[in-house]
Amino acid sequence: MFRYLSQRIVVLLIAFFGITIIAFSLIRLAPGDPITLLLGERSVSEELRKEMTANLGFDKPLITQYFLFIYQGLQGDLGTSVITKRPVVDEFFQRLPATLELGIIALLFAITVGMPFGICAAVKRNSFFDYFTSFTSLAGYSMPIFWWGLVLIIIFSVHIHILPVSGRMNLMYDIEPITGFMLIDVWLRGEGMPAFIDVLKHLILPGIVMGTLPLAVITRMTRSSMLEILKEDYIRTAHAKGLTNMRVIGIHALRNALIPVITVIGLAFGSIITGAILTETIFSWPGIGRWLVLSVTQRDYPVIQGGIVIIASMIIMINILVDTTYAIVNPKMRKQT
């Protein structure tokens, strides 16, 4: 187990340094710089432009800039945003709780709905329920997020008036964030149950929209994985031993079927951190997805490279966790290594 994990960690560390080089160099290979963009249609003399570039520290040789980035990065300083003039680390961690709060809700929705549906579809193979699950998960997989979000807003916010259009909470509540997780902050600030319910209501639509794609994937993966396992000899033996259906499916089949599902959940969590751009735009959600995309269009070098490095580190950590979970769930993997 130790050897297995240490091998994984070494591979992931190499990947991490590769990512820092790619993140740093790719954006600089693209023509145009932050000053050009800030000026837009305007222009200044070449001399003044050089002075402005030097003020931002982009006049140094690229190799020096890279080593400075790594050196300062190891000390927790990933530079300052060219646009907002704020430290990248602060900007990132101010936005992360919003993305995580929404991501966790979306994933909870996807797991709690997707797994039971996948299991039932596998057990009742070729039934109406199975076809219905396959059809809806395919629809969920192919749904354009932007359209789906607007449809839900028009139905639930504009016509039925039961859920808010966007944002994290009603503007009447003037709460200064402490942790950044609004579900927690409302209690810490003493606003109580009405504010908590309000925050939950604001999470429902973006949670559903963001959770739709993982829901479809988890449902399909659980179903196919369960179908594989249900054909195995030991399942037949368990039935022959007279075990209840519930016990066979819940203990013997599900535990083995979980491995690919855990992989999918791990990947879905990674994509939730980075891929929330559309959901965040529709629901005016102050997360990191939109922030990063904007930084690319604005050529905000420190944000792009800093943001990518933090996200890469987080995904690497998640990968290590997933690999560890494999080893715990499936004893065969421990023995193989």
Added chain:
Amino acid sequence: MKIKLLLSASFIVCISSFISLHAKDKTFIYCSEGSPSSFNPQLATDGTTFNATIPVYDKLVDFKVGTTLVEPSLAKEKPKISVDGLTYTFYLRNDVHWHTTKYFKPTRNFNADDVLFTFDRQRKKDHPYHLVNGGTYEYFNSMGMGELIKDIIKVDDYTVKFILTKPEAPFLANLAMDFASILSKEYGDYLIKIGKKEHIDTEPIGTGPFIFKRYTKDTIIRYEVNKDYFEGRSPFDQLVFSITPDASVRYQKLKVGECHFAAYPSPTDLNAIKKDKNLRVMEQEGLNVGYLAMNVDKKPFDNRLIRQAINHALDKKSYITAIYLGNARVAKNPIPPSMWSYNDEIKDYEYNPERAKKLLKEAGYPKGFETKLWVLPVSRPYNPQGKKMGEMMQSDLAKIGIKATLVQYDWPTYLEKSKNGEHELLQMGWTGDNGDPDNFLYTNLSCDAKTGGANRARWCNTQFDEKLIAAKKTDKLDKRIVEYKEAQKIFHDEAPWVTLAHSKVSVAMSNKVVGYKIDPFGRDRFYGVDLQE
């Protein structure tokens, strides 16, 4: 049972106390389109940041709301200008209070030190704040203020003199722009003392009608009313910016009453908003121009006849319908019609492919030629759909034998390459900064602008330049009007651009909103606005 009753009762009390606590405040909610990059307009170039800083700051002079006319603000009256046009003397108000907030408590009123502090930060490299938070000052520099201001002298606490290096009539209009917002020197000194200089641009202290309260990243900006505002208190207790990036969602929020005012409604939603009895749309011609620049440094565009032929070949009216959805008018001059000195006597090049073909023949290209047409990669008010317009232009040009290949780049690349003159035909545009014709003509068409890169046609005409420089040197409006009208005539005959369109600016709001005046510069100003219940 008792516990249940007790819980329900406390729940109701809790909700009702919350409602009564907040219902007293009169709050105006503005659904804005994005997050401000800073709370200091000196560091910004985007309208989103300017909108977020307008409630907080004032300037020496300002644009009269809804117009391009300059009027005194922190200055008591318009400045006295010396005969040689080199000295501007401002007499300042002495009754203007700085904001008192949780993070700073001022001990004095606004005075001349603050004016010096504001401009010296941007122009003096040795100023303690010059390099704080970047120190690039794009707007100040691109307006040439660094070279223009020779010195600023404090005569006494309430008198300031600006000494210029050359006479520059648009200087006063420049001072009404956002980068000239006045910051507090006392606050600056205090931040140096506590070692938090960088807070000057994120926790603003101003003199404006609203006091900055809190900014929650990408979500909300909260302001409280400034009860001591020198021009009178706003009727709102609170002003809230609810940041909503998607235009369709802003419309839905307006519809359900989650905001009173929405920035930049989508052109496709305008008809629906107009039909809604609870909402209304206000429209005005924007201070902008969309154009097609022809690079005169490249053959065959160095030939005036070719440029005129292209002017005749493009069916501009069809672009207004298809690209701007009718929310624009055809442009015949490089400045918009609402601007003083607009030359209405000029007759636009009519859409006439036959005439265009004749001109091509006359120029020695009877069969046309091949060229590259660069299409605008971003949506701008002056050209919302560059690619679609490019396709329409391509088809128009094909009718006279010009085979244009469309070229696409991302925005930074587009700016960089076109600044270096790598293009042949290029879609571009301009939105006015200060309402002065100089800001359109000199900035985009002068010989100096060719060197700087903003003159995308790379057209340098001595006669035209002389007119613009003469207009800069005098503060007599009649003389300036004559010079600019003549300059427009030269521009028309030489045709370095195809002037395409002046688009309309639209805003959407609840019917309850009264007193709002649409701003020609595209800013949203809420001082003077009220809600009718």
